[in-house]
Each structure stands twice: as structure tokens, then as C-alpha cells.
Amino acid sequence: xxxIILTIITAATPLLLAALGELVVERSGVLNxxxxxxxxxxxxxxxxxxxxxxxxxLGVIAGIAGGMVMALLFAIMTQxxxxxxxxxxxxxxxxxxxxxxxIGESFVGLPGVKLEQIFIPLLTDIxxxxxxxxxxxxxxxxxxxxxxxxxxxxxxxxTGLIVRAVGGNHHSAHALGYNVVAVRYAAILFGxxxxxxxxxxxxxxxxPQWVENMTAGRGWIALALVVFASxxxxxxMIGAYLFGTVWIMGxxxxxxxxxxxxxLLSSLPYLVTIxxxxxxSGNRTLTKINSPxxxxxxxxxxx
Amino acid sequence: MKMKWTGIAAAAVMASLSLTxxxxxxxxxxxxxxxxxxxxxxxxYEHDHGRxxxxxxxxxxxxxxxxxxxxxxxDSERAITRFARSGCDIIFTTSFGxxxxxxxxxxxxPKVKFEHATGYKTAKNVTTYNAKFHEGRxxxxxxxxxxxxxxxxxxxxxxxxxxxxxxxxxFMLGAQSVNPDFKVKIVWVNSWFDPGKEAxxxxxxxxxxxxxxxxxxxxxxxxxxxxKQGKHxxxxxxxxxxxxxxxxxxxxxxxxxxxxxxxxQAVMDGTWxxxxxxxxxxxxxxxxxxMKNMPADVADAAMKTIAGIKDGSIHPFTGxxxxxxxxxxxxxxxxxxxxxxxxxxxxxxGIDDKLQK
Numbered sequence: 001x002x003x004i005i006l007t008i009i010t011a012a013t014p015l016l017l018a019a020l021g022e023l024v025v026e027r028s029g030v031l032n033x034x035x036x037x038x039x040x041x042x043x044x045x046x047x048x049x050x051x052x053x054x055x056x057x058l059g060v061i062a063g064i065a066g067g068m069v070m071a072l073l074f075a076i077m078t079q080x081x082x083x084x085x086x087x088x089x090x091x092x093x094x095x096x097x098x099x100x101x102x103i104g105e106s107f108v109g110l111p112g113v114k115l116e117q118i119f120i121p122l123l124t125d126i127x128x129x130x131x132x133x134x135x136x137x138x139x140x141x142x143x144x145x146x147x148x149x150x151x152x153x154x155x156x157x158x159t160g161l162i163v164r165a166v167g168g169n170h171h172s173a174h175a176l177g178y179n180v181v182a183v184r185y186a187a188i189l190f191g192x193x194x195x196x197x198x199x200x201x202x203x204x205x206x207x208p209q210w211v212e213n214m215t216a217g218r219g220w221i222a223l224a225l226v227v228f229a230s231x232x233x234x235x236x237m238i239g240a241y242l243f244g245t246v247w248i249m250g251x252x253x254x255x256x257x258x259x260x261x262x263x264l265l266s267s268l269p270y271l272v273t274i275x276x277x278x279x280x281s282g283n284r285t286l287t288k289i290n291s292p293x294x295x296x297x298x299x300x301x302x303x
Numbered sequence: 304m305k306m307k308w309t310g311i312a313a314a315a316v317m318a319s320l321s322l323t324x325x326x327x328x329x330x331x332x333x334x335x336x337x338x339x340x341x342x343x344x345x346x347x348y349e350h351d352h353g354r355x356x357x358x359x360x361x362x363x364x365x366x367x368x369x370x371x372x373x374x375x376x377x378d379s380e381r382a383i384t385r386f387a388r389s390g391c392d393i394i395f396t397t398s399f400g401x402x403x404x405x406x407x408x409x410x411x412x413p414k415v416k417f418e419h420a421t422g423y424k425t426a427k428n429v430t431t432y433n434a435k436f437h438e439g440r441x442x443x444x445x446x447x448x449x450x451x452x453x454x455x456x457x458x459x460x461x462x463x464x465x466x467x468x469x470x471x472x473x474f475m476l477g478a479q480s481v482n483p484d485f486k487v488k489i490v491w492v493n494s495w496f497d498p499g500k501e502a503x504x505x506x507x508x509x510x511x512x513x514x515x516x517x518x519x520x521x522x523x524x525x526x527x528x529x530x531k532q533g534k535h536x537x538x539x540x541x542x543x544x545x546x547x548x549x550x551x552x553x554x555x556x557x558x559x560x561x562x563x564x565x566x567x568q569a570v571m572d573g574t575w576x577x578x579x580x581x582x583x584x585x586x587x588x589x590x591x592x593x594m595k596n597m598p599a600d601v602a603d604a605a606m607k608t609i610a611g612i613k614d615g616s617i618h619p620f621t622g623x624x625x626x627x628x629x630x631x632x633x634x635x636x637x638x639x640x641x642x643x644x645x646x647x648x649x650x651x652x653g654i655d656d657k658l659q660k
Contacts, residue, residue, distance in 0.1 A: 003510035011503055101340060108342030111527075111545050207498040207524040209546065212340035213372070216497040251500075251507040255457065255488045257655030262491035 005132050009140055010206055012244030014198040016143045018222035019236045020150050021194020027231055028187035029167035029294030033089025034074055036219025037096020038192050042067040042199025044100040047210040050113040060200050067196015068189050070096055075188040079181050082298045101212045112208035139201050151233040163187060167292035170299045180299050228277035230287045243273045333357055333567050334391035335369040336382050338398035339496050345521035345540040349557040350397045356560030357567055375400025387412040393570045399464055416575050421466055423645055425577050435583030437473035438612050439555030441619035442605055443537045444477025446552055447515045448485045449601045450535060455486045457508025459518040459525055461495045463658060467519045469647040473619040475654055488513050489656040498524040509534055526550055542592040554592035561587055585613050620644055625652040
């Protein structure tokens with residue numbers, strides 16, 4: 001049981017990290033479909049830096065930086081040159097997959113540097129809950145801290161209000177004197193940092209190695225989680241963990257040998273997560289209030 | 304989705320250059336379509352290793368190019384067509400799912416030779432080639448049954464195609480030849496390559512009491528998990544001991560180079576004919592990595608089995624074999640027919656998993 005919960009946590013963490021970043025981006029009225037691309041670049045940068053320097057911390061920082069560089073590219077294209085956000089996001093994913101393969105060519109087949117789990121004497125030794133609560137790696141705790149921080153900043157601070165205003169109606173925000181483009185740049189960069197961090201989690205903690213396409217579609221799942229969680233950080237977390245749980249339980253049930261079709265079990269995480277999030281987002285008015293009205297729309301300051 | 308067309312582009316440029324050059328020698332062009340990345344350190348990695356051996360062997364008499372990460376299905380048809388148009392003399396399509404696209408393209412380009420790996424349909428200019436991986440799986444099954452303390456192995460698999468099923472059965476038969484009560488737990492990840500999911504499956508299997516992992520997927524993630532948890536595993540397609548120096552017992556290695564060299568040579572000589580090639584340990588297409596992390600007597604027994612398979616005295620599928628549903632196939636003391644193995648759609652007795660009809 002303990003082992004299963006630990007596995008669920010590792011499966012959910014990258015989804016949570018990437019989805020939180022995209023949530024902020026979308027809250028500011030921008031749709032960045034390039035999560036997968038930013039993630040995979042984060043993964044290769046994280047792996048490379050950690051392998052080259054031997055320091056996991058440098059790996060994590062490089063992962064974040066890698067994701068941000070990709071995000072900056074997206075921001076320049078969509079905010080300064082007003083390119084189509086959907087097309088640019090898709091291109092960013094393709095670019096990320098290609099570029100990461102190129103950067104990572106020499107990393108293939110190298111055993112990576114692993115981000116170790118923390119160990120607190122006494123606390124970690126508590127049976128069952130000890131390792132689950134006090135024996136994770138730092139990025140797991142970081143993902144929870146990030147969830148609370150995002151929620152707090154978005155809904156309890158002036159900064160969050162500005163981000164939401166920009167996403168809700170950029171003309172009004174502009175009329176009030178806020179720099180819409182600058183806010184969106186910042187949000188996009190934050191999203192890139194989170195995606196990069198999620199990627200670094202894959203190549204440093206989840207499976208400490210570099211292989212091409214190692215994100216294997218996790219960026220897309222994160223994207224879907226944001227929408228189905230109706231842009232609420234806490235619901236994103238529920239979604240990510242629900243997805244992780246059903247995902248791992250599917251594998252668990254298979255190994256028990258009950259003979260349930262594996263294709264069904266593989267699709268269950270998607271079905272269950274979507275169903276659950278649709279149900280908790282059942283309140284239509286609330287969903288309407290939460291969904292950023294300006295999503296995907298370009299903004300040109302009329303000066 | 305990512306495709307590297309640079310190889311093709313470069314090839315096209317070179318082809319046009321060679322047309323303009325008066326003293327151009329007729330080069331034989333061998334092209335390869337890969338399902339994964341050359342850097343997957345597994346299946347595609349070994350095919351590309353074979354391609355490099357072709358280059359080394361023939362020097363400037365041959366020209367090779369490849370595209371990687373080509374999804375099975377319509378994408379692959381485009382990639383194969385492009386190769387056929389760009390003047391390839393022989394095209395190797397290296398994944399099961401390329402079967403129909405290969406045949407379709409082959410019909411349109413009757414002068415080009417096609418070689419499809421692991422399939423079962425041939426045509427006038429389409430040959431199939433495969434390797435008897437189940438020979439290796441029989442050997443690792445025996446090793447697993449001897450090394451395992453819990454008597455349970457975890458098996459991570461991709462898709463229920465005959466080759467994969469035959470592999471599971473061979474592993475089980477090998478294990479049963481040592482310990483009739485040996486158990487195999489199976490997880491289908493429905494992907495050839497997803498390191499994260501393979502790692503998850505590995506953790507789940509170990510949590511359910513398996514202490515040895517083997518896989519028919521392409522990443523080194525499971526072996527890393529085994530290493531971390533102090534358990535054992537077998538490398539897949541290539542020697543993966545770097546990922547689990549204490550975990551890897553041995554690995555089944557695919558060596559396609561000698562076959563590729565033979566076939567390219569046949570194209571050069573004009574002796575290329577349609578055939579279905581199915582080589583194993585005897586021909587060197589399937590080999591094993593050094594035996595490690597196991598007692599000497601286990602390694603010796605494994606070497607003996609390998610020798611037996613090579614000289615033909617041991618065959619993994621020797622009758623009578625009891626199927627999962629209780630029926631018996633094969634005559635006593637005689638190996639199953641090749642066709643039966645290549646089209647295997649049933650489990651041997653003792654496997655807990657159920658195959659979908």
C-alpha cells in the first residue's frame with residue numbers, strides 16, 4: 001500500500017507542476033499549447049546540467065531556465081508579433097521535441113543524477129505515513145507549496161487580481177492603466193518555469209535518465225487538467241492526483257491478473273478524471289466566472 | 304511526431320551532386336525507417352547500430368540514411384514513399400506496424416527492395432525478417448527462476464502481438480523448466496516507449512512481490528527501478544548494465560548488422576530474392592550480454608542452455624505444451640512449427656493474465 005501511494009505521488013507531481021503553470025498563463029488570457037515542448041526541454045536541460053555538474057540543484061535550475069527560454073520564445077511571438085496562439089503553441093511543442101532530441105543526443109544511455117528523497121530521522125521512520133509525509137523528494141513538497149502559493153496570489157493579492165483582470169477583459173485592464181502585454185509576458189514565463197520544472201522532475205526524479213520524447217504526452221494531460229479543473233489551483237491538484245491514482249491502480253489491477261482489458265485500464269484515468277472534474281465544476285455560473293474570457297485573443301494596445 | 308528529414312534532405316542533395324559528377328560510382332543506397340529514436344538505447348538503437356555496421360563494412364560503396372520516430376500507420380507510409388522516391392535501392396522498415404504501409408508502397412515502387420522487420424506478409428519485392436528473441440527469453444526465464452527468492456517475476460509488455468506473446472510463453476516455459484510453480488505477473492503498458500509508465504509498472508510489480516523484472520518495451524526505466532530497490536532485471540534489446548550495474552543479470556541483445564550486410568550485399572550482387580528470414584542465436588542475430596550478479600552455477604547452466612539452443616538440442620517450444628485453457632499442442636519431443644510460434648495467440652499454462660480475444 002505504501003509503495004503504491006509513493007508511486008502515485010511521483011506520477012502526479014509532474015502533472016501538477018506543469019498544470020499550475022499553465023493555469024496562471026490561461027488566467028492571464030493566453031493559451032499556450034506548448035506545455036509538452038517546454039517540459040521536454042526542461043527535462044533535457046535538467047538532465048544535462050545535473051550530469052555535467054553533478055549537482056541536482058543546478059539541474060533543477062537549468063530545467064526551469066530551459067522551460068523559460070521556450071516560453072520567452074512563445075511570448076515574443078504571440079505578444080509582440082501577435083502570432084496565432086494555438087498555432088504557435090503547437091509549433092512550440094514540435095520545436096521542443098526536436099530541439100531536446102538534438103541537445104540530448106550525447107546524453108542518451110548515460111545514467112543520470114538522481115534527486116534523492118529527504119530523510120528526517122524519527123519522522124520518516126514512522127510506519128506507513130512516515131515515508132509518505134516526510135520522505136518525499138523536495139520537488140514534491142515544492143509542488144504543494146506552489147499550489148497554495150498560486151491559489152493565494154491569484155485570489156488574495158492585488159497581483160492576482162491584475163492577472164485575472166487582464167485575462168477577463170484586457171481592454172478594461174488596459175484602460176485602468178495596466179500593462180496587459182507585460183503581465184502576459186510574466187505569466188507566460190511563469191508557465192514556462194513550471195513546465196521546465198515538471199520536465200526536470202521527470203529526468204531527475206521520476207526516471208533519472210534522458211531519452212527522447214520522455215514526456216510521452218504528459219504536457220497534454222496537464223493542459224487538459226487545467227480546463228477540466230475550471231482554472232482553480234486546488235481542483236488542478238485533485239485532478240492530478242486522481243489521474244495518478246487511477247493510472248497506477250490500472251497497472252496494479254493488471255498485475256493482479258484479473259484479466260481486465262489493459263486498453264480499458266489505460267483509458268480509465270482520462271475518463272475518471274474528466275468525469276470527476278466535470279462533476280465538481282458542475283456549477284455553471286461559477287465556471288463561467290472562472291473561465292478567462294480573453295483566452296487566446298491577441299491584444300494590441302490602442303495608443 | 305518529430306521527424307528528422309535532414310537525413311533525407313542530405314541524401315537528396317548528395318544524389319543530385321552525384322548526378323552532376325562524371326566519375327560518380329554507382330552507390331547502393333540503403334534506407335531505414337525507425338519507430339523510435341536512435342537514442343532509445345533499445346530496439347531502434349540496435350537497428351541503427353546495424354545500419355552503422357553496413358556503412359563500416361561497405362565504406363563508400365554504400366550510402367545509408369534513416370528517419371526516426373515515425374509513428375506506425377499513415378505517417379509511416381509517407382516516410383516510406385519519400386524514401387522510395389529519393390532513390391533508395393533497399394528500404395528496411397523496422398517495426399511491426401509498418402507492415403501494411405510497406406506492402407502498399409512496395410506495390411507502387413516495384414524496382415525498390417523492401418525489408419519489413421517482424422511482419423508476416425511478403426510480396427515480390429517485400430521480404431520479412433525477424434529474430435528468434437524467444438530463444439533469449441527462454442534463457443532468462445531459467446535464470447529468473449533460479450535467482451528469484453519470491454518465485455515471482457514481473458513482466459512489462461507493450462502490445463499483445465504474437466512476437467510479444469511468444470516471448471512471454473518462452474520466458475514462462477524456461478522458468479517452469481526450473482521451478483514448475485514459478486509465477487509471472489504481467490502489466491501491459493500499451494506503448495513501446497514510455498519511460499514514466501514503464502517505471503510505474505515496474506514499481507507496481509515489485510510492490511506485488513516480484514523480485515525480478517523483464518520487459519518487452521524499449522526504455523531502460525524498469526532496470527533503473529530494480530537497481531534502486533535492490534532487485535534484479537534483464538536488459539532489453541541492448542546491454543543496459545549502465546542503468547543497473549547491480550540489477551542487470553544479463554540482456555537479450557539484437558544484432559541486426561550481419562543480416563543487413565548480407566542483404567545489402569545481395570542487392571549489390573543482384574541476387575536479392577523474397578524470403579522470410581528468421582534467425583536466432585545460431586546465426587548470431589540474438590545474443591546475450593555477460594551474465595552478472597548471479598551465482599556461478601546459474602551462469603553455467605544458462606551458458607549450457609545457450610549452447611543447446613545453438614546446436615539445436617534445446618528448443619524453447621518443445622511439445623507437448625499445455626495451453627492456458629488446458630489443451631495440449633505439439634508432439635512429444637518435437638518443437639512447434641515456426642508458423643505456430645509466429646502466429647502465437649495463446650498463453651501457456653501457469654500465466655495469470657488473460658488475453659483479449
